[in-house]
Amino acid sequence: MKKRKISTSKKWLSLCFYLPISILLLEHLVGIFRFRKQSEFQGLTFDQAFLINATGHTGLTKAKQPYRKRPLQELTLDNTKDSTTLCDPDLVYIFDTEFPSSHASNDRKIPRIVHQTSRSRCLTPNLAKTTQQWQWDGWSYYFHDDDALWRLFEQEFPNFPLLETIARKCLLHGTLKADLWRYLVLWVYGGLYADLDSVPNKLSPNSIRPSDDAFFVVEQYHLLSQYFMATSPRHPLMWYAFQQALANLWMAPDTGSINAAFITGPHSLHAAFVFFRKDVGVAIEPAKPGFKPVRSGHFLGTWNRSVTVIGVGENQNEYVDRDVIRLKRREYSRLGMRHFQDDVKRASGESCLRGILSLYEEATGASLGFF
Numbered sequence: 001m002k003k004r005k006i007s008t009s010k011k012w013l014s015l016c017f018y019l020p021i022s023i024l025l026l027e028h029l030v031g032i033f034r035f036r037k038q039s040e041f042q043g044l045t046f047d048q049a050f051l052i053n054a055t056g057h058t059g060l061t062k063a064k065q066p067y068r069k070r071p072l073q074e075l076t077l078d079n080t081k082d083s084t085t086l087c088d089p090d091l092v093y094i095f096d097t098e099f100p101s102s103h104a105s106n107d108r109k110i111p112r113i114v115h116q117t118s119r120s121r122c123l124t125p126n127l128a129k130t131t132q133q134w135q136w137d138g139w140s141y142y143f144h145d146d147d148a149l150w151r152l153f154e155q156e157f158p159n160f161p162l163l164e165t166i167a168r169k170c171l172l173h174g175t176l177k178a179d180l181w182r183y184l185v186l187w188v189y190g191g192l193y194a195d196l197d198s199v200p201n202k203l204s205p206n207s208i209r210p211s212d213d214a215f216f217v218v219e220q221y222h223l224l225s226q227y228f229m230a231t232s233p234r235h236p237l238m239w240y241a242f243q244q245a246l247a248n249l250w251m252a253p254d255t256g257s258i259n260a261a262f263i264t265g266p267h268s269l270h271a272a273f274v275f276f277r278k279d280v281g282v283a284i285e286p287a288k289p290g291f292k293p294v295r296s297g298h299f300l301g302t303w304n305r306s307v308t309v310i311g312v313g314e315n316q317n318e319y320v321d322r323d324v325i326r327l328k329r330r331e332y333s334r335l336g337m338r339h340f341q342d343d344v345k346r347a348s349g350e351s352c353l354r355g356i357l358s359l360y361e362e363a364t365g366a367s368l369g370f371f
Helices: 008-036 047-055 072-076 125-132 144-155 163-170 174-189 234-252 267-280 313-318 328-334 350-362
Strands: 113-117 140-144 191-194 213-218 228-231 297-300 306-310
Touching: 072 140, 072 144, 125 228, 140 144, 140 234, 144 163, 144 174, 163 350, 174 191, 174 228, 174 234, 213 234, 234 267, 267 313
Parallel strands: 113 140, 113 191, 213 306
Antiparallel strands: 191 228, 213 228, 297 306
């Protein structure tokens, strides 16, 4: 078989593309070996060291502002006054509720903003009822459909230059996309995130104090709740969670068979909490059966920022009830969605990195087969 010749111009294009990547990866590797010699990083895995170097863990600098942060009302685009023609007769349209004063306040750290998401604004009556319980007096409520999620991923973030590309090539399952989005929306805007099929139980607006910088409950596996989170904007825990999820995705060998719980979900959030506490010299137990790494309390971490945790894992529904919807699979099926436990994994035969590089190959005709 004759080998396809690559023109000189394509060779130069290829060199311009993969040389910076090679230098970047070399810098990461050098940094990793340097970190391994430092006592504070002894015992870290390769992936952890990679993440530490990528995020500047030893001296994490405050992230730059995005070139243009869209207002939330522009992100969710709920301009509809007449919803009767937008949904099927048996579904309910979900509106946003805005209180401009809730976005910024000198008397509290976590803004009075609630974020929820689904494929579209048209929900079953049962799910629509759960959203009503999160629409607290004096709090703005924003519902993010799939289009809103993509508008956020498409924003220009200097800290995440390949974000949109990674999202389109590596987030093949809706659960992965929702996980990554919740970290990012809280990091950029702050506020409260809650899963669509959860409702506040003992939790109320008064549970989150003005001085709280980040607020979680303990979930059943004794980890920080990922189905309910509340943080101030630019909280370092969300930075770490987002970067950990990106690093896990980047190194995933097959984008079609990713286990969301470990790659972008609760285990990714726990790894972020480990980094957050390690910055003040505190080690946390791993997320393994038999361990209880997270308990209620007030915890300091990166930049002297804090995280408040309430509840116990043995009674995870005490503050936020996750079991209020009995037949979750049926509810999601009516919306053309799968419950995360039914998210079918099919091997794609392509890694996240390979998928990203394929975009370059398609555009130039050059082959980067050695990647």
